[in-house]
Amino acid sequence: DPVDQTVLANEQVIEGRGWRTGALVEKREIPMYFFRITAYADELLAALDQLPNWPEQVKLMQKNWIGKSEGVRLGFPYSLDGKAQTLWVFTTRADTLLGATFCAVAAEHPIATFSAKRDPKIAAFVEECKKGAVMEAELAQIEKKGMPTGVFVTHPLTGDKLPVWVANYVLMGYGEGAVMAVPAHDERDFEFASKYGLPIKPVIRHPLGDTVPAPWKAEYAEYGTLINSGQHDGLNYQQAVDAIAADLGKKGLGEKQVQWRLRDWGISRQRYWGCPVPIVHCPSCGDVPVPDDQLPVRLPENLVPDGTGNPLNKLPEFVNTQCPSCGRAAKRETDTMDTFVDSSWYFARFCCPDQNQAMVDERADYWMPVDQYIGGIEHAILHLLYSRFFQRAMSEETGRMQGIKEPFSRLLTQGMVLAESYYTDASGRREWVNPADVTVERDAKGKIVSAKRTADGTAVVYDGIGTMSKSKNNGVDPQKLIDQYGADTARFYTMFASPPTNTLEWSDESVEGSFRFLKNVWDYAYRFSRAQCKDSLDRKVRFQIHSELKKANDDIERQKFNTVASACMKILNALDDLEEWDATSREGLAILLRLLSPIAPHLTHHLWRGLKFGEDIMKEKWPEPDPAALEQDEIELVVQVNGKLRGSIKVPKAADRAAIEELARANPNVQRFVAGQNVKKVVVVPGRLVNLVV
């Protein structure tokens, strides 16, 4: 969906720093390619509710990213060069309209452009804004600056003249590229108005009162009753929005509107890697799509990037081509697609990798959606949202996967694995040194005080802790663990170290414990194979084993695999406590091996077969706890006095409240703490504790 744009065009700002500042694109018409993800904003938002097996955290982030906000689009009339115009703004706080004391527009807004032509100072400021930060994170931190444009607009309800400023905190890409400023009830407007001495008019009664003295307080922005608003005084937020929208509607100067934070997805990249955009630019036919029988457009492989601009532009044999429509000389598009494009549908493509006539075929209908998707939490928004968009677009455009709206049924987002990073800048350029090659010195609190490269003792700079990445050369290679301990130990340790959703500072210092455990399993199985087992069952050990199994099965459901690994360890410890070999040993070992099999498949497979428990452990039924083994006729209760632990009692399973209370009072240590005081209240929590309040 190519959209022609000009860097200086007013209607639609081009996002991205390369566009604004790069000499490459200055003053040139640029075809830029977008995917219309905004057309799906509503659906992508609504469908989040139908993803029960996605983490709430991820759904919330997507919701905020899509950013649906309901408000009012309203107009401030003005005249420019004698022509009647309207400055449109979007606001979610129409209730504060009577408090608007000025308007602010983005540097790309027509009013800014108009004023820039008349006033070189404004032109300079507008240029400065355009060259400045465009990334949200940078934008939020820059100092708020502005200049009056000299243009005045009319307040749609009061008829007051309000000045229009151009301000660097107004984004052309959101809403109308212009805002009404209500300094009394908006933090940014407050800051701006305070700085430039613009009037601040309170129109909402907030929890701190009716005035808004500096400094800014969050309460000023709260919903409240209208004041200083003429006929609207006394209305609450919703009543005020409705009334004001109605007033504006009558004048044709406003209506309720839904705005989205989500923007269309600009996919053009001036990079070598990425799929070429299959368009040919013909002087007579315009932009012509490359016909199906000439697809795919292949990237040249004889190219040496020199670090400036898009290297594809420097390859005439790639650029020069014929127009597919008229056959005359034409230029091939050299933009390539964002790599997120590829990652948005590879999973569907994996269903039919040898299909060479279409994106996907009927095999995708069968396999999709992906049952369980696993990826890092860093993909919570972009990759996962683009994929959800692509899935919808693919079913509409290819006729495949009808009715499959969502690509991933279940989602597990791993935490990031973090590591320290170090660099030297001896050569003037940062050279990243792998943590494995660095020796560190720490203070008593474990903070790094100095670090050197182990090989030659040169000092290196500690750059803090963060995600493992190629660019910072701070990755660790699991192959070392596999070579030293074997794949089962490496797997077991990885599972045991922390729950998969946690961020983890990698350390393999404690891997020995996992190795020891697996050796002990092997050893236990060996001894079992040579033992004569009695037929008897040990009730206590059986209870422990089946309790652990029950918990472990719950934990698998909750995707907490570290406690499953520790349950395996506890089961082996319980088995080791058995005085003699009996039926409990056999049952417990069979449970242990199956529970352990996904974590240490090689070892358990071998033992299962070696013990003649069966052929293939992967095909065995998953172990379930025996309810009979979980029965207990006596339970232990904790006794507290004033919430502090003072003792414990054993009570029959069926004991009633009165009996429990009596036993609790009879406990000698409890008596010591109750002695001579009134028991005002007794709290009995069945199966847990008794608390005597004195």
Add this chain to the structure above:
RNA sequence: GCGAGGGUGGCGGAAUUGGUAGACGCACCAGCCUUAGGAGCUGGCGCCGCGAGGCAUGUGGGUUCGAGUCCCACCCUUCGCACCA
């Protein structure tokens, strides 16, 4: 700055979701065994205290018979912020 996570012993982490804080491991300490130990076994191991006991889950408040868990404020930290360069 905004959005979403996280903060519990020397370390990784556990805590049945408001009910015995520190499971299971690592490291450490003591003892046993051994010609030897970077093997194995037994025991100990949050902090203060001889002890009874007291204090402890980032900080400060609050709710509750009872708070790691709920509420308010703050601090630190990780991920994302639209081109992973």
